[in-house]
Amino acid sequence: MVKVGVCGAAGRMGRTILEVCRDTEGVIIAAGVEHTESPVLGMDVGDVAGIGRQNVSMVADISSVIDDFDVLIDFTFADATLDNLRACQAAGKRMVIGTTGLSDVQKDEIRAAGRDCALVFAPNMSIGVNLCFKLIEMAAKIIGEDNDIEIIEAHHNQKKDAPSGTAVRMGEIIADTLDRDLKECAVYGREGLGAVRDKKTIGFETIRAGDIVGEHTVMFACAGERVEITHRASNRKTFAVGAVRAARWLMEKENGLYDMQDVLGL
Numbered sequence: 001m002v003k004v005g006v007c008g009a010a011g012r013m014g015r016t017i018l019e020v021c022r023d024t025e026g027v028i029i030a031a032g033v034e035h036t037e038s039p040v041l042g043m044d045v046g047d048v049a050g051i052g053r054q055n056v057s058m059v060a061d062i063s064s065v066i067d068d069f070d071v072l073i074d075f076t077f078a079d080a081t082l083d084n085l086r087a088c089q090a091a092g093k094r095m096v097i098g099t100t101g102l103s104d105v106q107k108d109e110i111r112a113a114g115r116d117c118a119l120v121f122a123p124n125m126s127i128g129v130n131l132c133f134k135l136i137e138m139a140a141k142i143i144g145e146d147n148d149i150e151i152i153e154a155h156h157n158q159k160k161d162a163p164s165g166t167a168v169r170m171g172e173i174i175a176d177t178l179d180r181d182l183k184e185c186a187v188y189g190r191e192g193l194g195a196v197r198d199k200k201t202i203g204f205e206t207i208r209a210g211d212i213v214g215e216h217t218v219m220f221a222c223a224g225e226r227v228e229i230t231h232r233a234s235n236r237k238t239f240a241v242g243a244v245r246a247a248r249w250l251m252e253k254e255n256g257l258y259d260m261q262d263v264l265g266l
């Protein structure tokens with residue numbers, strides 16, 4: 001049995017993760033954490049997620065439930081995730097981090113924490129997106145140098161960070177494969193009069209609209225043809241299933257920082 005704590009438990013992802021935990025054999029919902037001003041504090045996490053009573057109260061202080069769970073799944077925002085990471089690191093607890101929009105300094109802190117606890121950190125927990133990461137790497141190797149590369153992503157209108165963590169990861173994979181520095185070659189949106197496109201750049205376009213769950217296309221275009229690798233998520237469950245799978249997988253692992261490619265054996 002894996003006892004799972006969920007941070008951001010009242011959020012879009014948190015509620016879906018609670019539902020997947022309830023429906024997954026061998027997983028117990030052991031804690032739900034929200035922020036100190038949250039109106040759901042003290043409520044049963046199952047009532048908050050609409051999945052039936054779980055007899056677990058929503059709390060704000062992670063230290064009050066740190067002994068209750070084996071793995072914390074955190075889909076919140078950057079500063080909250082880092083606070084939770086420090087708590088899990090101090091207690092040697094495992095953690096699955098799905099939060100995106102972290103700074104380089106915050107990502108470095110996550111990497112360093114892998115010395116003290118077992119972590120899965122991935123901007124996208126869906127199996128399909130992780131397969132796309134591999135396909136993109138292959139395409140970049142074969143046609144990347146000769147093509148214009150654009151990454152187009154679309155998400156719902158409440159998403160806080162842009163471009164998405166998945167789009168950034170796609171850019172990093174392409175840049176690494178082509179021996180480029182993403183910080184130098186990324187171009188974010190375009191407007192007005194400018195120089196014509198430099199083939200060495202990687203373009204990012206961001207759409208925020210309605211209730212789009214998450215869509216990513218990487219386009220490799222040259223004279224005469226173009227290749228597009230597209231992933232469309234139609235339901236948040238795909239990320240939640242990946243996160244719970246990562247939590248169970250982590251139980252067998254030593255301290256260290258892992259990503260979904262490790263979890264999926266890719």
Ligand SMILES: NC(=O)c1ccc[n+]([C@@H]2O[C@H](COP(=O)([O-])OP(=O)(O)OC[C@H]3O[C@@H](n4cnc5c(N)ncnc54)[C@H](OP(=O)(O)O)[C@@H]3O)[C@@H](O)[C@H]2O)c1
Binds near residue numbers: 007035077080
């Ligand atoms: N890796 C993946 O596969 C994947 C997939 C989807 C989303 N994400 C990422 O996951 C994160 C959450 O996405 P979402 O759509 O679920 O957002 P969301 O609906 O805004 O959920 C975040 C939740 O965290 C709560 N929260 C804020 N501060 C907190 C704190 N200090 N402690 C505990 N909880 C806190 C929020 O409460 P309030 O609303 O009251 O502020 C909210 O309930 C984003 O970074 C998103 O990009 C990752």
